Structure formats: structure tokens, C-alpha cells
Amino acid sequence: MVEEFRLRSVAAAAYGPAALFGLSEGAVLPVIALSAIDRGASTSTAALIAALLGVGSLAANIPAGMLATRIGERRSMLVAAAVMVAGLLVCLVDLGHGPWSLLLYGCGVVLIGAAAAVYGLARQTYLTEIVPLHMRARALSTLGGSMRIGVFLGPFAGAAAMQFAGLPGAYYVSLAAIFAAGALVLRVPDLEVTADERAAASAVTTRGMLKQRWRVYATLGAGVLLLSAIRQTRQTVVPLWAAHIGLSPTTSSIIYGVAGAVDALTFYPAGKVMDRYGRRWVAVPATLVLGVSFLLMPLAAGAGLLTVAAMVMGFGNGIGSGIVMTLGADVSPSVGRPTHIGIWNELADIGTGVGPLILSAVTALAGLGAGIVASGVVGFAAAAALWRWIPRPHHAAPS
Template sequence: MAEEFRLRSVAVAVYAPATLFGLAEGSMLPVVALSAIDRGATTSVAALISALIGIGSLVTNIPAGVLATRVGERKSMLLAAAVSVAGLVLCLLDLGTGSWPLVVYGAGVLLIGAASAVYSLARQSYLTESVPLHMRARALSTLGGTMRVGVFVGPFLGAAAMQVWGPPGAYYLSLVAVLAAGAVVYRVPDLETTAEVRAAAASITTWGMVKQQWRVYATLGAGILLLSGIRQTRQTVVPLWAAHLGLSPTASSVIYGFAGAIDALVFYPAGKVMDRYGRRWVAVPCAFMLGVSFVLMPLTHGALLLSVVAMVMGFGNGIGSGIIMTLGADVSPSIGRPTHIGIWNELADVGSGLGPLLLAAVTALAGLGPGIVVSGFVGFGAAAALWTWIPRTVRRVRRVPATE
């Protein structure tokens, strides 16, 4: 009963805003490129503006860690909500009028990406500190799962909002969701820290953390980079191979949706397995199954077999929900944890950027089939790295919310 109480009274306060932030992101992401084109952007410029969300996250991960170390996780989440609101307001300024420069819209998208990095890091650090070690994987895998639920539902609600208010409707929905998330975070208790801990955290620098943890970043961090690469690439290969087979966009979407449903159903059992038997029991199969699904995909020649392979891919990715956050928490120091998580998230984001680039490069040289197979071997490399370097034991000094 104590475990259940902790999850309900502490962790749920993180899950609710996480779902709302995911909903906000999911509702606006599908219309970013279209909104840029409506403002006069070319297709290439619209693609660049769409990429600004990822760029904003990439350049903000490490500063976000420093910020959370200095001011605390709760204040960082509130600041992220405020910056998201500012970004959404900039995105709304010239919708339907064209009176504001395109750069203003791009700045709004960039701010949303930066705020996402800050919020993601702060909620991860807060939950890691708040939840007992023996429930950490379940808590963090559920965090990953709730974000996926929000991102999955967001486009449907955004489409409904656009039916009522036109193109601005998706942004209005995002704005309401972010404001609601901020209101929930405002009621979350601060983590309790002593003056000694605050002073020690204030002395942590990014370079100092790198020197302290460089072996972890060079070993397990490499596995995380590879895993992030193949996980990001998976979002591209199903529609690309479906188009290669001549399937309709509708069929491609249905196949992708089935894979997404499998993905979303297995996050909690996977977290329970990690807590009970260890991280390897999930991390290694996650990477290996992704690799296998990639290698098998070019062997499919119709919708049925592609659906089966896509569902294997969804299962492999789904059982890895929260694994990057969990491993990052496991190897983090008790002092300066947000700074460490910022570096950890940077490694993951670099992998997410490099994975699709590898697919594109090999596809340009040898064709789509070989490109998918080579990307699959990234998964096998991730599985080997995770098997080798995931720690056998986890130790942790825990802080608790001040009201507990």
C-alpha cells in the first residue's frame, strides 16, 4: 500500500502534466510545416522550420541541466511552461494574416523545442528523486508511456479543434494544454534539500560532470546513442517501405497505427520486469528486436507481412519505454543529477539526429533496402553495448518532496 500511495501522491503529479505536454506537442506537430507554407515558406524552408523543435531541444539539453541544478526541478518545469506559452503566442501572431515575418513563427517553434527539453529533463529528475529505487523503472516507463498517449491523442484533438477554429485551432489546443500542465506543476511540492546539498549542487559544472562521468558517457552512453538512433529511424522506415511497395497512404497509416498501438500497450509490464529482474532483461531485447525488425523489413512484399514486422518493431520499441531515462537515473550522481541528465539527454538527441542521416546516406548510395538493413545493425550494436555496460547493481541517495 505504501508503494501505491507514493505513486499516486507524487508520481501522478508528474504524469498528468507530462500527458498534457505530450498532447500539446502532438496537436501542433502535424501542422508546423503546413503553417510555415501558409506564411509563404518554400517546402525546404518549411522542413527547416519543422526541424527547429529538435534543434531547440538539442541546444538546450545541457543548459536545462544547469538550470534545474541551480533553481530546482519544479521551478524549471514552471519556466518551461511559460516559455512554451510564449512560443505558442509567437506561432499564433500572424496565423491567417501573413502580417508578421516568417522568422517570428520560426522563433516560436524554436522556443517550444527549447521548453520541451527543459521540461523533459526537470520532470525526469523530479520523478527519479521522488520514487523509491525498487519502483524507478516502472515510474519512468510509465512517464514515457503517458507522453506517448498525449502525442498519440494530440493530432486527433488538434484536427477537431481546427474544424471549429480553423488552422489556429491546433495551437489554441496546445496553449490550453500547456497552461493546464503549468497549473498542475504549480501545485507539485518542491523537493526537500539541505543547505549543504544546495551549495554542492551550485558548484557543479557541465565540464566537471563530464570529467567525473566520462567513462559512463563513453561506454553506456554510446549504447544509448545507438539505441536512440534506431528508435528515431523506425518512425521513417515503415512509411518509406510501404511507399516502396506501392501501398496507399491510408494503408501505410493503418500499419503505422497498429505498430503504435502495440508500442503503447506494453510500457508498464516492461517497467515491472526491469524493476524485478534488472535493466538488461528489457534494454537488450528492445534493441535486438528493433534490429531484427529492420533486417526483416526489406524481405516483406505486401501489407500483411509488413504489418507483422511493424508490430514486432512496435513491441520492441514499446518495451523500451523509459529505458533511456531509467539508465540515465541509475548512473547519475546524487549531487548534480540534473546536470548529468542534461548531458545524457544530449547523447540521446545526437543519436536521434544521426540515425535518420545514416538511413538517408546509405539509401542514397545503395538503395532503400540496404539502408534499412544497415540501420538494423545499429540496433544490434546497441544491444551489444547495453549488454556489456549496463550496471549490475544500482545505488542511490534519495531526496523526498518537502510535504511527504
């Protein structure tokens, strides 16, 4: 009966739209910097514009919690789809070379990042509410896996479209995927929330939530920040080290794709382990494996060992699928949950910004190998923090 509920109710409500939303993101992620360069941006400016995705997400996390509280999770997902469409259409407007064209394009990228934040919070809150507690980790890890599968397939779909339509082809694929995601969300039933419950949730403010639960954010939240930092850095180190040892871009892309496949295929068993034995049994090994993979990478002098290190990295990240969402749900209050999750996601996004900065700073001071090792140490620090601060027992969620 449990499996029937998960497949028939949760899949239609969250997994299909999540995979399509991931495909929509994945189709455009590889071409953001290229599109900026096509509009006259330098390499550094293109990198800055690509970073605006994170800026949009950081800016939208807290408002996303407020939005979900006021209009509900289902409508928030529809708003996110509409914002995503708006961002993609703005990105498709090409004013030629020049600062105004880049400014307009940057605004579109910010909208895409903001849409991802709103959609992510809404689907996470929705699943947390409707899935039984004993299945929470499986549900959320599968949600994370569905998104990753979409992100993994998106670049291939975008590349196919670009053979016929050039760079805009990737955006057309993204638009088609987000329209399909919105159509599925339209069929999702609303959560049953009474007027009194809605009023009580609306009375919860971000400041009040921070004051009430600051210890959770300063302890377990710090572990999640560190985990997010090493996760984000892993997307950079493989192509950087591949270039450092003289591998071609094609070889680098193949290695990256192999790691992505391992990542996308290992999410569900981790959820079962978390539900059965506790969150520590996945969170800590995932961060330790990520840390070890970073230590292996500077030892790679050729494609073979680099592929092994990248696969280990993909495995560590894959088994941790959904862990940030699961921990955030575990420590969420019953009243004001969207507000809490907005703060939680903000901590994770801060980590995604900090991780590459650590790599960049240490690399500038001591070289790329030292920067990768320092990033691996972040993984070990995350493992220690998660081991110390994940609540015992794992299903005990403070009210």
C-alpha cells in the same frame, strides 16, 4: 504501501502533467511542416523547420540542468510550460508568405523544442529523487508511457479542432493542454533541499561532470546514443516504405497508428521486469526487436507484412519505454544530478539526429531497402553496447 505511494504521490506530480505535455506536443507535431508550407516554404525548407525542434532540444539540455539546479525541478517545469506557451503563440503569428514569416515561425518551433528539453529533464530528475530505488524503472517507464499516450492522442485532438479552426486549431489544443499541465504542476510539492545541498549542487559544472564521468558517457552513453538513433529512425521508415510500395497516405497513417497503439500499451510490464530482474532484460531485447523489425520491413510488398513489421517495431520501442531515463538515473551522482541528466539527454538527442542521417546517407548510396537494413544494424550495435556496459548489479549507481 509501495503501490499507494506510486499512485498517489508520483501520479499527481509527474504522470498527469507528462500526459498533458505530450498531448500538447502531439497536437502540433503533425502540422509543423504543413504550417511552414502554408507560409510559403518549399518541402525541403519545411523539413528543415521541423528539424528545428531537435535543435531547440539540443541547445536547451545543458542549460536545463543548470536551471533545475538553481531553481528546483518544480519551478523548472513551470518555466518549461511558459516557454512552450510563448513558442506556440509565436507560431500562431502569421505574417503571410515570405522569409520573415518563416523566420518567426522557426523561432517558435525552436522554443517548443527547448521547452520539451527543460520539462523532460525536470520531471526526470523529480521522479529520480522522490521514487524509491526499487521502483525506479516502473516509475520512469510509466512516465515515458504517459508521455507517449499524450503524443498518441494529440494528433487526434488537433485534427478534430482543425475541422473548425483550420491549422490554428492544433495550436489551440496544444495551448489548452499546456495550461492544464501547468495548473497540475502548480500543485506539485517542491523537493526538500537544504541550502547546503543546493550550494553543493550549484558548484558542479558541466565541464567538471564530463571530466569526472567521461567513461560512463563514452561507454553506456554510446549505447544510449545508438538506441536513440534507431528509435528516431523508426518514425520515418514506416511512411517511407509505405510510399515506396505504393500504399496510400491513408493506409500508411493507419499502419503508423496501429504501431503507435502497440507502443503506448506495452510500457508498464517492462518497468516491472527492469526492477525485478535488471535493466539488461529489457534494454537488450528492446533494441534487438527494433533491429529485427527493420530487417523485416524491406520484405514487405503489401500492407499486411508492413503492418506486422510496424507492430513489431512498436512492441520493441514500447517495452523500452523509460530505459534511457532509467539508465541515466542509475548512473547519476547524488550531487549534481540535474547536470548529469542534462549531459545524458544531450547524448540521446545527438542520437536522434544521427539516426535519420544514417538512413538518408545509405539510401542515397544504395536505395531505401539498404538504408532501412543499415538502420536495423544500428539496433544490433545498441544491443551489444547496452549488454556490455549496463552496470552490474543494475541498482548500483556510482556516486
